[in-house]
Amino acid sequence: MDPTRRNVIAAAGVAVAPSLSVAGEPAHDHGHDHDHSDVPSDPALRVKALESLLVEKGLVDPAALDVLVDRFEHRVGPRDGARVVARAWADPAFKQRLLSDTPTALVEMGYNADQGEHMMVVENTPQVHNLVVCTLCSCYPWAILGLPPVWYKSAPYRSRAIIDPRGVLKEFGTDVSPDIEVRVWDSTAEVRYIVLPERPIGAENLNESELAALVTRNSMIGVGKALAPGATA
Numbered sequence: 001m002d003p004t005r006r007n008v009i010a011a012a013g014v015a016v017a018p019s020l021s022v023a024g025e026p027a028h029d030h031g032h033d034h035d036h037s038d039v040p041s042d043p044a045l046r047v048k049a050l051e052s053l054l055v056e057k058g059l060v061d062p063a064a065l066d067v068l069v070d071r072f073e074h075r076v077g078p079r080d081g082a083r084v085v086a087r088a089w090a091d092p093a094f095k096q097r098l099l100s101d102t103p104t105a106l107v108e109m110g111y112n113a114d115q116g117e118h119m120m121v122v123e124n125t126p127q128v129h130n131l132v133v134c135t136l137c138s139c140y141p142w143a144i145l146g147l148p149p150v151w152y153k154s155a156p157y158r159s160r161a162i163i164d165p166r167g168v169l170k171e172f173g174t175d176v177s178p179d180i181e182v183r184v185w186d187s188t189a190e191v192r193y194i195v196l197p198e199r200p201i202g203a204e205n206l207n208e209s210e211l212a213a214l215v216t217r218n219s220m221i222g223v224g225k226a227l228a229p230g231a232t233a
């Protein structure tokens with residue numbers, strides 16, 4: 001952990017390792033082979049501590065935090081991203097704008113996203129399959145996909161998406177033939193990637209809302225493909 005964060009957490013009154021002990025367990029000075037973390041085991045505890053500190057110092061308004069949390073928990077979700085993908089499938093000119101200047105195209109659809117200036121859409125084609133990860137932590141295009149799935153934040157996904165992307169795709173049940181290039185995009189605090197999946201065969205005559213129903217969250221992360229017409233998620 002970086003020393004600054006450690007100081008903040010310590011200042012917030014939260015015990016930090018190595019003295020940390022989990023309720024009902026001794027401190028971690030015994031011999032066993034699982035991974036230890038040098039941060040408190042419960043991220044919620046850390047978040048709460050930081051929040052209390054920021055509120056106490058008058059740096060954030062708790063009501064504003066509630067609005068933000070509510071927005072990302074209940075109002076923003078993968079359906080927003082699916083609308084964008086469907087528009088791109090239905091309107092080639094919009095697709096071009098989306099690929100060349102994602103933030104502006106998102107604003108055009110009413111997504112005046114907090115992270116909009118950092119977003120980039122990458123297109124799947126018959127030659128290229130794109131996969132998105134954040135190897136460092138959990139950077140994700142929240143503004144149009146909502147909260148990231150738990151597995152996206154997991155250490156195995158974050159490492160294996162880079163080391164063995166085809167193996168990961170296979171585990172998600174996604175077949176990408178060996179002659180298709182797999183490109184892995186490592187998200188950062190600066191750039192968040194969204195995959196534009198290929199439009200499924202047989203979807204040519206569907207309208208935008210019918211098309212949006214074929215777009216899964218996983219297809220916009222790249223671990224899956226869009227659904228075939230008539231299939232259900």
Ligand code: FE
Nearest residue numbers: 134137138139
């Ligand atoms: Fe991250």
